[in-house]
Amino acid sequence: MAGSTAERILDVAHKLIADRGYAAFSYADIASEVKVSKATIHHHFPLKEDLVVAVLRRHRQRLGEGLAQMDGAASDPFDRLTYYMKYWEACIQKKTEPICIAALLGAELPSLPADVATEVRFHFADLHRWLQQTLELGEKQKSIRLTQATSREADLLMATVHGAMISARAYQSSAVFSQIVDATLQRLSPAAVSA
Amino acid sequence: MAGSTAERILDVAHKLIADRGYAAFSYADIASEVKVSKATIHHHFPLKEDLVVAVLRRHRQRLGEGLAQMDGAASDPFDRLTYYMKYWEACIQKKTEPICIAALLGAELPSLPADVATEVRFHFADLHRWLQQTLELGEKQKSIRLTQATSREADLLMATVHGAMISARAYQSSAVFSQIVDATLQRLSPAAVSA
DNA sequence: CCTATATTACCGACTAGTTGGTAGACATGC
DNA sequence: GCATGTCTACCAACTAGTCGGTAATATAGG
Numbered sequence: 001m002a003g004s005t006a007e008r009i010l011d012v013a014h015k016l017i018a019d020r021g022y023a024a025f026s027y028a029d030i031a032s033e034v035k036v037s038k039a040t041i042h043h044h045f046p047l048k049e050d051l052v053v054a055v056l057r058r059h060r061q062r063l064g065e066g067l068a069q070m071d072g073a074a075s076d077p078f079d080r081l082t083y084y085m086k087y088w089e090a091c092i093q094k095k096t097e098p099i100c101i102a103a104l105l106g107a108e109l110p111s112l113p114a115d116v117a118t119e120v121r122f123h124f125a126d127l128h129r130w131l132q133q134t135l136e137l138g139e140k141q142k143s144i145r146l147t148q149a150t151s152r153e154a155d156l157l158m159a160t161v162h163g164a165m166i167s168a169r170a171y172q173s174s175a176v177f178s179q180i181v182d183a184t185l186q187r188l189s190p191a192a193v194s195a
Numbered sequence: 196m197a198g199s200t201a202e203r204i205l206d207v208a209h210k211l212i213a214d215r216g217y218a219a220f221s222y223a224d225i226a227s228e229v230k231v232s233k234a235t236i237h238h239h240f241p242l243k244e245d246l247v248v249a250v251l252r253r254h255r256q257r258l259g260e261g262l263a264q265m266d267g268a269a270s271d272p273f274d275r276l277t278y279y280m281k282y283w284e285a286c287i288q289k290k291t292e293p294i295c296i297a298a299l300l301g302a303e304l305p306s307l308p309a310d311v312a313t314e315v316r317f318h319f320a321d322l323h324r325w326l327q328q329t330l331e332l333g334e335k336q337k338s339i340r341l342t343q344a345t346s347r348e349a350d351l352l353m354a355t356v357h358g359a360m361i362s363a364r365a366y367q368s369s370a371v372f373s374q375i376v377d378a379t380l381q382r383l384s385p386a387a388v389s390a
Numbered sequence: 391c392c393t394a395t396a397t398t399a400c401c402g403a404c405t406a407g408t409t410g411g412t413a414g415a416c417a418t419g420c
Numbered sequence: 421g422c423a424t425g426t427c428t429a430c431c432a433a434c435t436a437g438t439c440g441g442t443a444a445t446a447t448a449g450g
Binding site for chain 1: 214293299301304319350353374379
């Protein structure tokens with residue numbers, strides 16, 4: 001029950017979006033869970049688009065903060081990537097955030113309202129930027145081994161993680177995700193060329 | 196206008212699912228496009244679940260036929276994988292089938308009716324089986340280079356392709372998909388170890 | 391060949407319930 | 421007084437799904 005009503009609405013909305021995507025959750029669902037009336041939700045977020053955009057903005061801001069924090073905590077770019085992936089591994093395992101909502105909404109993109117779609121694309125751009133920068137630094141410092149241009153490697157990495165989230169859903173197990181993360185990190189590690 | 200009414204319904208349903216996922220398309224959408232009444236669709240597919248299960252079954256059957264055909268046409272497992280990926284690349288580029296509906300529905304899994312979810316998981320299992328068999332054969336014949344057990348490599352491959360489909364949506368360009376496919380094939384190729 | 395009987399495919403009109411969204415009233419606190 | 425937050429009550433539009441009925445097409449049996 002922590003946080004303001006608006007924040008609790010965002011929390012539940014985030015959870016429901018992660019579960020069902022855009023179309024399959026309703027204001028009524030949120031209302032019953034947050035224990036406020038539907039009208040209250042409309043007071044804070046007049047349109048469904050507004051609500052989902054707000055959820056995505058918060059998600060994107062948190063991502064930005066998290067990545068910045070990671071950049072501060074770990075000097076080695078390889079470690080940064082490791083932390084990023086292990087963070088998601090923990091989320092999926094503990095089911096606190098079983099999938100990245102931007103990945104889910106990315107799949108549904110053609111049917112999303114324009115401003116929601118824009119916000120989803122911002123997330124992809126943000127994540128791509130961080131991944132590319134991290135890979136580039138790692139390549140310079142020789143702590144990451146690449147075979148493609150950093151931009152392409154960033155795309156490959158992002159796709160792998162998103163796909164792994166979906167597979168974890170399909171298999172109803174976080175093990176696939178862990179294995180894919182481990183294999184990916186091993187591929188990027190300069191140490192173990194053939195172990 | 197080719198095919199029976201039931202087939203045309205399945206065609207449009209498949210297209211709409213690929214666009215919007217499960218919840219965001221309606222019988223009315225199909226009715227207006229196929230130019231039959233809603234009641235007609237219910238006549239052929241009583242429940243929405245039935246319709247989507249039928250779409251998935253047909254999709255899975257076509258996949259099976261396509262893979263079997265590929266196994267017959269190409270003796271080299273590496274070529275088979277190449278054909279598989281290039282097939283999707285063409286679909287995405289020409290927008291004939293902009294995404295694998297099983298991947299999209301995989302992301303929406305927690306909110307799907309049980310029998311639809313089961314059918315989605317069948318698709319994952321089928322594809323995994325074929326990938327693993329192909330990788331295993333390729334490893335034996337030394338036409339494919341792996342660093343993990345074939346089952347894990349199959350999971351990695353599937354996740355990469357699915358994630359690449361979502362990225363293509365987000366970037367509104369098939370280029371990302373092509374690049375990811377090329378990088379992946381290069382990684383699996385035994386020839387160019389470092390080019 | 392010619393009825394009688396199913397079966398299939400289709401439709402307009404309907405139902406019960408849900409959807410996102412609105413209007414207006416009532417608190418609470420600055 | 422006025423802004424903020426919340427509520428009940430409401431709405432039009434849409435949802436999946438049903439109903440009763442019609443036309444056409446088989447499939448019989450005599």
